[in-house]
Amino acid sequence: MDESKKIFYENVIPSINNKTVNIKFKDSNDLILDEKKNAEINFAKKLNNFSFLIVTSFLLFIIFSLYKIYFDSNKKKNIYKKVTPIDRGKILDRNGEIIATNINTQDLYIDTRKVLDNYDLKKKLREIFPDKNNFFFDKIFDKKHYIRIKQHLTEKEINELRKIGDPAIQFHKSVKRIYLHHNLFSHLTGFKSSTITSKVEKNLNNLLEEGNDLNLSVDLRVQSIVHEELSKSLKKYDANSAVTIIVDVNNGEILSLVSLPDFDPNHPSNIKAFTENNLATEARYEMGSTLKIFNAALAFENNLDVENKNFKIHDGYQITSDKLIEDKHIKKDQINFEEIFTKSSNVGSIELIEEIGIKKQQNFLHKLGFDEKINLHGLNIVNNKLPDNWDDLASKFISYGYGISISPISLVSAYSSLVNGGFKIEPSIILNSTQSKTKILNEKTSNKVNNLLKKIVTSGTGKKAKVNGLEVGGKTGTSRKLEDGKYSEKKVITSFIGTFPINKPKYIAFVLFDEPSRNTEEFLENFGGNTAAPTFSRIVGKISPILNKNNYLKNY
Amino acid sequence: MKIFILSIVLISIFVTKFIVTNQLNEIKKLQNEISTIDKEIEKLKTDYSYLTSPKNLKNMNETNIKFGPIEQDDIIKLGD
Numbered sequence: 001m002d003e004s005k006k007i008f009y010e011n012v013i014p015s016i017n018n019k020t021v022n023i024k025f026k027d028s029n030d031l032i033l034d035e036k037k038n039a040e041i042n043f044a045k046k047l048n049n050f051s052f053l054i055v056t057s058f059l060l061f062i063i064f065s066l067y068k069i070y071f072d073s074n075k076k077k078n079i080y081k082k083v084t085p086i087d088r089g090k091i092l093d094r095n096g097e098i099i100a101t102n103i104n105t106q107d108l109y110i111d112t113r114k115v116l117d118n119y120d121l122k123k124k125l126r127e128i129f130p131d132k133n134n135f136f137f138d139k140i141f142d143k144k145h146y147i148r149i150k151q152h153l154t155e156k157e158i159n160e161l162r163k164i165g166d167p168a169i170q171f172h173k174s175v176k177r178i179y180l181h182h183n184l185f186s187h188l189t190g191f192k193s194s195t196i197t198s199k200v201e202k203n204l205n206n207l208l209e210e211g212n213d214l215n216l217s218v219d220l221r222v223q224s225i226v227h228e229e230l231s232k233s234l235k236k237y238d239a240n241s242a243v244t245i246i247v248d249v250n251n252g253e254i255l256s257l258v259s260l261p262d263f264d265p266n267h268p269s270n271i272k273a274f275t276e277n278n279l280a281t282e283a284r285y286e287m288g289s290t291l292k293i294f295n296a297a298l299a300f301e302n303n304l305d306v307e308n309k310n311f312k313i314h315d316g317y318q319i320t321s322d323k324l325i326e327d328k329h330i331k332k333d334q335i336n337f338e339e340i341f342t343k344s345s346n347v348g349s350i351e352l353i354e355e356i357g358i359k360k361q362q363n364f365l366h367k368l369g370f371d372e373k374i375n376l377h378g379l380n381i382v383n384n385k386l387p388d389n390w391d392d393l394a395s396k397f398i399s400y401g402y403g404i405s406i407s408p409i410s411l412v413s414a415y416s417s418l419v420n421g422g423f424k425i426e427p428s429i430i431l432n433s434t435q436s437k438t439k440i441l442n443e444k445t446s447n448k449v450n451n452l453l454k455k456i457v458t459s460g461t462g463k464k465a466k467v468n469g470l471e472v473g474g475k476t477g478t479s480r481k482l483e484d485g486k487y488s489e490k491k492v493i494t495s496f497i498g499t500f501p502i503n504k505p506k507y508i509a510f511v512l513f514d515e516p517s518r519n520t521e522e523f524l525e526n527f528g529g530n531t532a533a534p535t536f537s538r539i540v541g542k543i544s545p546i547l548n549k550n551n552y553l554k555n556y
Numbered sequence: 557m558k559i560f561i562l563s564i565v566l567i568s569i570f571v572t573k574f575i576v577t578n579q580l581n582e583i584k585k586l587q588n589e590i591s592t593i594d595k596e597i598e599k600l601k602t603d604y605s606y607l608t609s610p611k612n613l614k615n616m617n618e619t620n621i622k623f624g625p626i627e628q629d630d631i632i633k634l635g636d
Binding site for chain 1: 558561562565566568569572573575576579580595598599601602605606609610611625
């Protein structure tokens with residue numbers, strides 16, 4: 001072995017190196033940890049980028065949304081409607097004339113803590129509100145409080161109050177429902193006060209509350225004429241009450257409905273109970289002879305061979321052991337089919353229904369809807385009262401208009417089917433709300449009924465219903481009222497139901513008077529022709545030029 | 557870079573918010589004006605409806621103009 005190459009480690013002096021180097025000794029575990037750490041760092045970086053993207057996108061979305069609001073608000077013209085409080089909808093007539101609307105008013109409040117001169121303010125308030133007594137003001141000024149004195153001040157009252165200049169006087173904005181035509185539409189609109197609502201205001205409250213205007217089918221001009229003429233007649237005949245309904249026979253729209261007495265819906269506290277009932281829909285009457293025309297329609301519809309028959313009336317008709325029905329107003333021994341209606345014969349009507357039969361009468365009146373409840377949106381309707389036991393006797397009573405109580409609106413509805421070509425219609429007070437019509441009678445029946453109605457006016461009991469320049473047809477009616485279980489001689493109901501123009505009926509007008517004063521020497525059967533018929537004539541004479549479509553005002 | 561982008565975005569938000577708020581205020585102002593005018597129009601319509609109601613027109617006619625409906629006698633036949 002070469003000795004020179006041998007190194008003696010004892011003699012080696014290690015060189016001094018100030019630099020120290022940390023030498024990491026890595027084993028396999030460390031390498032695994034290192035890899036994990038790198039993976040975490042990479043994940044964190046990705047997360048960071050992702051978060052940045054999310055935040056930036058969110059902020060950009062905010063910018064986009066703000067711009068969207070900006071541009072949308074420029075486009076939407078009606079956006080303000082959503083933010084302003086909704087006023088209750090108006091009630092309008094068929095031509096857009098305002099019947100009921102809300103107006104802004106002011107209420108008077110007094111802050112008694114701020115009064116400058118109690119005595120002076122009390123004195124001036126008493127002068128402005130003479131209807132309020134001393135006790136009222138003494139009670140108000142007794143305490144220190146903030147209290148309402150009066151709702152819905154008039155312009156004059158506001159001016160007077162402002163002149164006082166006392167800091168205790170405060171005004172608050174308020175809204176009042178007003179009815180521009182006072183009594184004219186009271187039985188349709190009803191009224192709305194802070195506590196009570198009635199009729200259309202009540203039954204269609206939701207629709208109005210949402211701010212929708214409501215177009216009624218009535219015409220202000222027609223309603224005004226009808227109200228005026230009916231009021232004059234009510235006074236002239238000294239009747240308890242009166243009703244008029246005018247209906248378009250082709251779609252059932254009610255153009256006018258007046259029930260007297262009526263009320264002013266602007267002053268709900270002054271309304272008396274007996275004026276509040278709408279007698280056209282909420283009352284029912286035994287109509288008397290106006291129902292006789294249904295016997296004729298029944299005969300025409302069933303093609304019965306009765307039109308050439310004669311009916312003996314001279315001896316009357318013993319309907320019950322103690323009741324003899326007579327036609328004293330007819331100076332003839334026997335009459336033909338047409339004369340039963342033109343002369344309004346009770347005996348003839350009974351004999352005719354004997355020929356026709358109970359079942360056919362029952363089915364016919366059922367088909368015309370006498371036993372159905374009319375659904376007139378917005379108004380309350382009373383049910384008709386038909387006989388519980390529809391026997392031979394009941395059938396004979398019904399033939400001349402007794403033993404069956406019906407509401408005027410129900411009669412008008414059934415009559416419409418007789419004259420309009422045989423279509424069943426639903427009466428309506430809402431414009432353009434009519435439903436499809438159902439054919440229930442032959443057109444031939446309708447034409448024959450119209451001819452008969454025309455003859456009643458030209459040569460029968462309805463002569464006083466004639467209208468200058470217009471051909472009309474109709475049937476008079478007079479019925480005795482029940483009083484203590486007996487039919488009264490004095491208390492009667494008179495009516496006339498007519499249609500025009502008779503060659504192609506478009507409208508029905510019904511007039512009824514309850515207990516008009518009667519000259520007892522006058523034949524009862526002529527009474528309807530002397531009261532309701534002339535009223536019909538005056539009303540139709542005035543409204544027919546307006547109802548002509550060409551004269552209608554266009555919407556403005 | 558990210559901070560720069562975020563700053564730009566944030567500034568854009570504030571600018572946009574400022575523009576939109578101004579615009580909405582303007583709209584509110586216009587809405588109030590429209591609402592006031594609408595109410596005024598409604599009031600005038602109501603006044604007009606009241607003044608031109610058949611009852612008032614009838615009174616005005618009776619006191620001032622005295623128009624009446626055409627009667628049959630007013631129509632002259634061609635032969636007359």
